[in-house]
Amino acid sequence: MGRSVTGFSYRYPDKVDRAAAQYRSKKPQAHVVFELEQGDSLDFSVPPRVARAFEKEEPILPVAYESARDALFAVDARLCFATLVEMLSRRDHAEQEARDKLRAIGFRTASIDEAVQRARGARFLDTDRFMRYFIEERKRRGWGRRKIELELARKGADPTTLLGYPEDFFPVDDELSRARSLLAKKRIPEARAFEKLVRFLMGKGFPYGVAADAVKERLAQSEV
Numbered sequence: 509m510g511r512s513v514t515g516f517s518y519r520y521p522d523k524v525d526r527a528a529a530q531y532r533s534k535k536p537q538a539h540v541v542f543e544l545e546q547g548d549s550l551d552f553s554v555p556p557r558v559a560r561a562f563e564k565e566e567p568i569l570p571v572a573y574e575s576a577r578d579a580l581f582a583v584d585a586r587l588c589f590a591t592l593v594e595m596l597s598r599r600d601h602a603e604q605e606a607r608d609k610l611r612a613i614g615f616r617t618a619s620i621d622e623a624v625q626r627a628r629g630a631r632f633l634d635t636d637r638f639m640r641y642f643i644e645e646r647k648r649r650g651w652g653r654r655k656i657e658l659e660l661a662r663k664g665a666d667p668t669t670l671l672g673y674p675e676d677f678f679p680v681d682d683e684l685s686r687a688r689s690l691l692a693k694k695r696i697p698e699a700r701a702f703e704k705l706v707r708f709l710m711g712k713g714f715p716y717g718v719a720a721d722a723v724k725e726r727l728a729q730s731e732v
Contacts, residue, residue, distance in 0.1 A: 511573040515543035516566055518559055537614050542576055552577075555614040557591070558584050581616065588619035592627050600638040603628070604664025639667050643677055650690050653678045655713020680718070687714050687722035696730055 521529070521536035529536040538559035542550040550573075554562075562583045567576050588610060595601060595609060603624060610620045627633035639660060646656045653674060660667050667673050687709050697704045702723055709719035 511548075512545050512570045513542045513567075513573055513576045514545055514570050516563070516569075516576075517541045517543065518563055520556055520559065534612050535614060540580060542573065544573065552580060553614065554580070554584060555587070558587050558615075561587060581619070584616050585619040585622055588615040589623040589626055591615070592623045593632060596627065596632050600641055601633065602638050602660070602663045602665035603633060603635045606633060608664065635665055636670060639665050639670060643667065647686065650686060650712055652683065652687070652709070652713030652715070652718070654710075654715060658713070683714060683718045684722055687712075687718055688725065691722055691726040694726075696727070701727060 518541070519539040521538060525536040535555070537553045538556040540552045540554055540559050540562060542552070544550065558580075562580050565579070565583065567579050591613065592606060592610060595606060601609070606627075607620055607624060610623065611617075615623075624633060642660060642665075643656055646659070651659075657667060667677070670677070690709065690712065691705060694705065694708065702720075705723040705726065706716070706719045709722060710716060714722075
């Protein structure tokens with residue numbers, strides 16, 4: 509005969525928990541405790557949002573342990589998807605970026621897999637769409653290809669999977685034109701101008717060749 513749950517108790521993060529979580533990648537968790545027959549208990553660490561929802565939807569006691577566990581996991585899955593949709597309503601995310609955020613909140617891996625699959629099927633989550641937008645938006649900010657690629661990699665996205673990458677996204681003439689625009693707003697240093705301006709452009713993500721050509725043009729114009 510299976511185990512029965514005779515009661516539930518809850519512990520939510522306090523100020524100490526929230527302060528300690530500032531130095532961790534995972535957000536503070538709540539605890540749902542299943543109180544079993546004969547005085548045993550099982551502790552489930554879940555996002556506070558999941559614990560609050562489960563507390564309102566507690567199964568009628570006594571209840572089989574497996575039924576109670578499945579009910580808790582169902583709440584976790586439901587709220588994981590809801591959280592993902594809320595994230596995507598604010599802005600597009602790369603799939604790995606979304607997974608990392610959901611994991612940091614504390615959702616189960618199975619819930620994350622299900623939520624991502626549903627969001628992908630509904631086209632709420634589209635890594636290619638996210639990368640295209642990200643590239644164009646960062647180009648408008650003056651970023652060069654290398655800096656954009658590094659930031660995408662940090663978000664778990666690989667732009668080389670995009671059709672036509674990099675030629676269609678970073679034509680050489682376009683890169684040089686954007687480097688020129690940045691330099692046009694930059695004061696020419698009195699000492700080591702070439703070195704400093706090239707370093708400035710490379711810090712923005714432009715390759716050395718593009719940076720050097722743009723700086724040479726800028727310095728030549730200043731001498732006229």
